[in-house]
Amino acid sequence: MRKRQDALKMFSCGPDAPQPLSAMALRTVRFQEVDLMGVVWHGRYAEYFEDGRSAVGRAFGLDYRDFFREGIKAPVVNFEVEYGRSLLPGDTFLVETSLYWSEAVRLNHSYLIKREPDGLIMARGKTVQLLLDCQDQLLLVWPEYFLRLREKWRRGELVLSHG
Amino acid sequence: MRKRQDALKMFSCGPDAPQPLSAMALRTVRFQEVDLMGVVWHGRYAEYFEDGRSAVGRAFGLDYRDFFREGIKAPVVNFEVEYGRSLLPGDTFLVETSLYWSEAVRLNHSYLIKREPDGLIMARGKTVQLLLDCQDQLLLVWPEYFLRLREKWRRGELVLSHG
Amino acid sequence: MRKRQDALKMFSCGPDAPQPLSAMALRTVRFQEVDLMGVVWHGRYAEYFEDGRSAVGRAFGLDYRDFFREGIKAPVVNFEVEYGRSLLPGDTFLVETSLYWSEAVRLNHSYLIKREPDGLIMARGKTVQLLLDCQDQLLLVWPEYFLRLREKWRRGELVLSHG
Amino acid sequence: MRKRQDALKMFSCGPDAPQPLSAMALRTVRFQEVDLMGVVWHGRYAEYFEDGRSAVGRAFGLDYRDFFREGIKAPVVNFEVEYGRSLLPGDTFLVETSLYWSEAVRLNHSYLIKREPDGLIMARGKTVQLLLDCQDQLLLVWPEYFLRLREKWRRGELVLSHG
Numbered sequence: 119m120r121k122r123q124d125a126l127k128m129f130s131c132g133p134d135a136p137q138p139l140s141a142m143a144l145r146t147v148r149f150q151e152v153d154l155m156g157v158v159w160h161g162r163y164a165e166y167f168e169d170g171r172s173a174v175g176r177a178f179g180l181d182y183r184d185f186f187r188e189g190i191k192a193p194v195v196n197f198e199v200e201y202g203r204s205l206l207p208g209d210t211f212l213v214e215t216s217l218y219w220s221e222a223v224r225l226n227h228s229y230l231i232k233r234e235p236d237g238l239i240m241a242r243g244k245t246v247q248l249l250l251d252c253q254d255q256l257l258l259v260w261p262e263y264f265l266r267l268r269e270k271w272r273r274g275e276l277v278l279s280h281g
Numbered sequence: 282m283r284k285r286q287d288a289l290k291m292f293s294c295g296p297d298a299p300q301p302l303s304a305m306a307l308r309t310v311r312f313q314e315v316d317l318m319g320v321v322w323h324g325r326y327a328e329y330f331e332d333g334r335s336a337v338g339r340a341f342g343l344d345y346r347d348f349f350r351e352g353i354k355a356p357v358v359n360f361e362v363e364y365g366r367s368l369l370p371g372d373t374f375l376v377e378t379s380l381y382w383s384e385a386v387r388l389n390h391s392y393l394i395k396r397e398p399d400g401l402i403m404a405r406g407k408t409v410q411l412l413l414d415c416q417d418q419l420l421l422v423w424p425e426y427f428l429r430l431r432e433k434w435r436r437g438e439l440v441l442s443h444g
Numbered sequence: 445m446r447k448r449q450d451a452l453k454m455f456s457c458g459p460d461a462p463q464p465l466s467a468m469a470l471r472t473v474r475f476q477e478v479d480l481m482g483v484v485w486h487g488r489y490a491e492y493f494e495d496g497r498s499a500v501g502r503a504f505g506l507d508y509r510d511f512f513r514e515g516i517k518a519p520v521v522n523f524e525v526e527y528g529r530s531l532l533p534g535d536t537f538l539v540e541t542s543l544y545w546s547e548a549v550r551l552n553h554s555y556l557i558k559r560e561p562d563g564l565i566m567a568r569g570k571t572v573q574l575l576l577d578c579q580d581q582l583l584l585v586w587p588e589y590f591l592r593l594r595e596k597w598r599r600g601e602l603v604l605s606h607g
Numbered sequence: 608m609r610k611r612q613d614a615l616k617m618f619s620c621g622p623d624a625p626q627p628l629s630a631m632a633l634r635t636v637r638f639q640e641v642d643l644m645g646v647v648w649h650g651r652y653a654e655y656f657e658d659g660r661s662a663v664g665r666a667f668g669l670d671y672r673d674f675f676r677e678g679i680k681a682p683v684v685n686f687e688v689e690y691g692r693s694l695l696p697g698d699t700f701l702v703e704t705s706l707y708w709s710e711a712v713r714l715n716h717s718y719l720i721k722r723e724p725d726g727l728i729m730a731r732g733k734t735v736q737l738l739l740d741c742q743d744q745l746l747l748v749w750p751e752y753f754l755r756l757r758e759k760w761r762r763g764e765l766v767l768s769h770g
Contacts, residue, residue: 148654148657148658148661149479149480149485149657149661149671150479150485150487150653150654150657152479152480153475153476153478153479153480154345154349154475154478154479154480154482154533155354155356156480157356159475159476160327160356160357160360160408161324161327161328161331161360161476163360164323164324164327164639165324165637165639168324168637168638168639169637172637172638181697182317182638182696183696183697186317186696191318193318193320193323193364193367194323194364195363195364195365196361196362196363196364197323197324197326197360197361197362197364198359198360198361198362199359199360199361200358200359201356201357201358201359201360202358204356207480207671207672207675208670208672245323309498311491311494311495311498312494312498312508312642312643312648313490313491313494313642313648313650315642315643316638316639316641316642316643317638317641317642317643317645317696319643322638322639324639327476328474328476331474331475331476332474335472335474335475344534345475345533346533346534349533370508370509370512370643371507371509480671480675481680481682483682486653486682486683486686486734487650487653487654487657487686489686490649490650490653491650494650508643512643517644519644519646519649519690519693520649520690521689521690521691522687522688522689522690523649523650523652523686523687523688523690524685524686524687524688525685525686525687526684526685527682527683527684527685527686528684530682571649
């Protein structure tokens with residue numbers, strides 16, 4: 119299904135930016151995720167993306183529980199999905215999630231939903247999160263906790279192999 | 282919260298296109314829609330938009346049950362939300378939904394989440410749906426059922442006042 | 445559908461107990477609540493009951509936000525549903541919810557799902573909640589806030605007419 | 608938390624009944640499953656039980672997709688949960704699910720939610736399902752497909768080791 123004009127614009131990083139941090143989550147379609155039309159209801163993908171983002175978070179120490187401990191909130195301010203093919207009852211799929219380097223204080227994630235075992239891309243998406251401090255004030259500079267992570271990321275110490 | 286570069290691109294219609302079909306749904310934030318951070322979880326807005334789209338559907342005879350009866354499926358192929366302010370426990374809000382005229386066979390809806398009673402815009406979004414026939418083949422021309430509706434819409438007989 | 449042996453055991457109150465506090469919530473089945481079998485997925489009823497409990501809470505000042513303000517948590521420790529007939533796409537129904545008088549420190553609610561407009565009972569259920577203080581300690585005596593409410597309830601000042 | 612009077616009544620089978628069919632599903636609490644109180648919202652357990660039932664279904668050929676293929680529906684007519692301790696953000700747990708032998712045409716499942724790695728029981732539950740044929744008529748005798756399965760079950764050929 120070609121959808122030229124809708125094409126999801128992905129994040130662009132400068133030429134010197136380190137590689138995105140990526141991780142995979144494996145999921146199977148659940149009974150209650152399938153709608154009357156026999157396919158996964160489109161609104162369920164927010165949960166799949168959350169699974170993907172959690173996989174990145176756990177792999178690299180960027181989980182919501184880490185944020186919580188640090189007094190940081192990271193509300194999603196932009197959410198976008200482009201659906202290609204429908205996930206069906208019983209389908210197994212990978213959520214391949216990447217966090218992109220950004221100088222601005224925001225967490226930019228992209229998501230690919232790939233059916234298993236054939237690897238067909240079913241949907242693509244992205245989210246943008248801003249950071250708030252414990253008084254709900256927008257953070258305009260990266261807080262200490264992120265600076266340490268970004269230092270390692272920059273030095274290539276956070277890039278894990280997929281999976 | 283200014284978000285210039287992310288700005289949600291809304292649907293554009295030709296100068297002769299009839300006015301969008303609009304309707305309102307009134308909702309109150311539910312306990313289970315609020316997350317650990319004390320705000321409505323971003324993934325819940327797909328449900329709010331579904332409420333909005335249903336309101337348009339019921340008001341103008343475009344409900345999923347009408348589609349079902351006609352053997353038409355209308356899968357969402359693009360879904361986008363831009364979040365401005367967070368909905369809080371107990372907030373009441375309107376989902377203001379508009380279906381835009383389109384020559385191409387697609388249902389283009391936009392959504393505004395407006396807090397009550399002050400009318401503050403909390404989030405904006407859009408969805409794009411394609412139409413499939415009962416063999417899951419993409420419809421490239423409007424089916425009879427829609428032609429009749431569009432005829433009325435064109436003549437201004439489907440434009441209800443808001444609410 | 446007779447289901448004698450499973451019959452849901454409802455709450456019994458002493459002969460002097462004041463009437464239950466009851467309220468109604470009106471709902472329409474949503475598209476995403478319907479499963480592959482064409483009926484509302486059984487797990488959705490927890491949301492319907494939450495709507496019902498909220499209606500009682502708002503009507504009588506027993507909302508989770510009231511609890512929150514008072515530093516009281518009210519976790520559900522028992523949840524039960526007996527399903528008679530399936531709710532279908534587009535069905536409209538009332539959630540008729542009653543809070544029963546209890547000497548022991550617990551909130552005992554019963555729920556009736558009644559299809560509109562014919563009033564047919566589709567499902568019945570109940571929940572039991574205990575009360576915790578802000579240190580997550582079980583409350584064995586009714587806290588001040590509830591004592592005031594119960595005083596009014598006892599005097600018949602909290603019994604609203606249905607609806 | 609002792610809850611004597613609420614104690615969930617489990618299924619009883621005759622002395623000659625074959626052992627229940629049991630399977631495990633491993634889950635981690637998701638961000639969006641946690642409510643404002645910081646614990647998993649009680650209504651989420653229906654999804655956990657569905658995961659557990661699916662694990663049994665896949666292990667023994669009793670999946671909803673098998674039913675679908677056979678033209679059999681299996682609506683849940685009774686659902687019950689007894690909550691002991693709350694699941695917290697990030698908790699990992701097993702859903703230990705057992706399907707009990709029954710002469711009457713019904714699927715009786717029990718569920719244990721056990722926190723990992725300490726094995727603490729967090730919640731217990733059960734569901735009862737009836738069987739309907741493709742005309743939504745209640746099945747009073749086991750259909751062919753189940754008879755074959757039950758034959759194997761009776762002979763002890765369906766009893767897998769846990770996990």
